Amino acid sequence: MLDYISMAFVVAVKVFKKTTPNGKVTVYLGKRDFIDHMDYCDPVDGVVVVDTEYLKGRKVYSQLVTTYRYGREEDEVMGVKFSKEMVIGQDQVVPMINSKMELTPVQEKLLKKLGPNAYPFTFIFPEMAPSSVTLQPAEEDQGKPMGVEYCVRTYVAENEDQKSHKRSSVTLAIKKLQHAPASRGRRLPSSLVSKGFTFSNGKINLEVTLDREIYYHGEKIAANVIVSNNSRKSVRNIRCMVIQHVEITMINSQFSRHVASLESREGCPITPGASLSKTFYLIPLARTNKDIRGVALDGHLKEDDVNLASSTLVSEGKCPADAIGIVVSYSIRVKLNCGTLGGELVTDVPFKLLHPTEGTIERQRFNAMKKMQSIERHRYENSLYVNEEEDNIVFEDFARLRMNEPQ
């Protein structure tokens, strides 16, 4: 109880709500971001409030739906649809089937506050469910962006199979994300390659070592590059870039995008016999890649919430090839240019880019930074919140993102 009071005291619990167009059914969700902690995933917990007189014996159903979009809407010809919708969870909410279901703290609180017409629902993500990812559309692209999306759809119907009506159904966009494990790991990823030449003796050696295995979004990546030239060629320049690898498993295709890059001639040319040790710093950011089509971003529900897609993590005992949806990975690529005849010496060092997990010091620092960024914004947005102060629950309308409406 003490815990409860202190929580309410410190910070108001923000709750998201959205109502059907006819105003009879309202859905409340405690949050919109659901974190996959690898060993378990946050359940989608919500509450539906319904006007019982309106139902007249009909039932309220809720679904957890994921939508894959793997091609542009405007390219759909011959009746092919480049999107697939999968209902990964379905439940009858009103009348309640399982009255003894376990409630989450948010549900308990909401039920207490919203009265007898409130009914809880809980969905568990399937073990393999992919993370929310959006592929950045090009400026001229119309329609919905490609990627993996999730939403909770609630509708009124006579039975499960009956089609829902637009006026009595409501869809809330949510997202599923992965956070970094608590420990960042001790291993330092590195790669050592060498290159010989056809018509001359000796080799050029290249060693690249990163200062971490897991980086958080916005962090500086330090790549330590050591070049030792035992050949008769010289190295003209060094290019270092962060590459995002995106695999669209649903259509078995993949591509890469350079999300940060840097070219250096410092210490160059590296003449025969010479060597160089240098550290390159790179920061891959979403905002510096705004105009590149296809860059994978974490699913985002607000304009200002954008960051590059987090690396896809696969839980222990699962093969990375089993991952579904859109699989994202990162690597640092270092390229030595050995002149027109010498060709290039290239190596890739993989790393992971993630959000810090809740409860760690890094997370707090990250949150504080984010809060500072958004303080100004909130000052202007405060008018948007429906603030029902007495219970310290802030209701935020979902109206900012209506998925099913024509744009």
Place this chain on the structure above:
Amino acid sequence: MANNSDEEIRPMAYPLKMISKEVVEHMLGWNIPEEHQDLVHEHWRSFPAVSKYWHYCLALIYMMLMITSLTGNGIVIWIFGTSKSLRSASNMFVINLAVFDLMMMLEMPLLIVNSFYQRLVGYQLGCDIYAVLGALSGIGGAITNAVIAFDRYKTISCPLDGRINRIQAGLLIAFTWFWALPFTILPALKIWGRFVPEGFLTTCSFDYFSDDQDTKVFVACIFVWSYCIPMTLICYFYSQLFGAVRLHERMLQEQAKKMNVKSLAANKEDANRSVEIRIAKVAFTIFFLFVCAWTPYAFVAMTGAFGDRNLLTPVATMIPAVCCKVVSCIDPWVYAINHPRYRAELQKRLPWLGVREQDPDSVSTTTSVVTTQSQAQPTTEA
């Protein structure tokens, strides 16, 4: 007396005399002056001149085709050309096809005039103009069909970056024109092959009757160039496309299975299986139309050059010309009406047309709907 009896027998031999007297007295090509007689091949002279009613009938058919083609292709060019949402590289091909089809339509007024004169107007020049329009639009249209198949295959098999960009599309369109050019220019300049009147001697096409080696090689080449190659490409690309769609469906199903999803649908109302069937239906319609349009022509030309010429009566040789013109009128319905954005735009600009184009899928399904309705009607009345 002998003369008299002779005259009395003739109506029995030529029943057409009952309709028009002059028909019987002339053979085909009688009304072409001496200096242009070399245009008409011997073969045609062995047939009696065609009744003027045949001419009028053909003119009427062409008149209807002209109006249909002008409306259909005209609207396609107008809407695809002027609405922003339709300005994509893929749609440039649809416009290109409509341009070729409209060019084929330009032949029709020439034929209508010719039909009323019952001979070619303008002789060699008129013949060349007619045939150039026909050859350019026919061969160009055929290869554009193949290019559209290629474009669709690219966009559907790799939806991420397979799409052809504007520059590539422009090059492909230029390619379709260059593809059509050799068999248009060479006969027109009489370098290789030539254009001559055919059938009722009111239409013109390339010469497939002359007995020299040159003509035979020409016919064989044009057969491969404008019939075999485009048809092979169309078959190849649509079968590849079908394979790609099936692969995608299967992969999505596998993913769905991993998440324990029972139903998998693009939309709530779509049954899952129908995607492949729908694709197959559209692809087959397009292939079938191509076959309908060009097989008769290919058959006539090959028969003329290598087969039994007695099969090629004037009426029989007019059928292929009508076939390919009918298909040029259907093209906009097949390519454009399938396009959801085009339909939306059409609905917006010409709301009075909207009722007619409810079925998006293909011509074949539209007709099947119509037949079931007509079957249903008597029962309701009864």
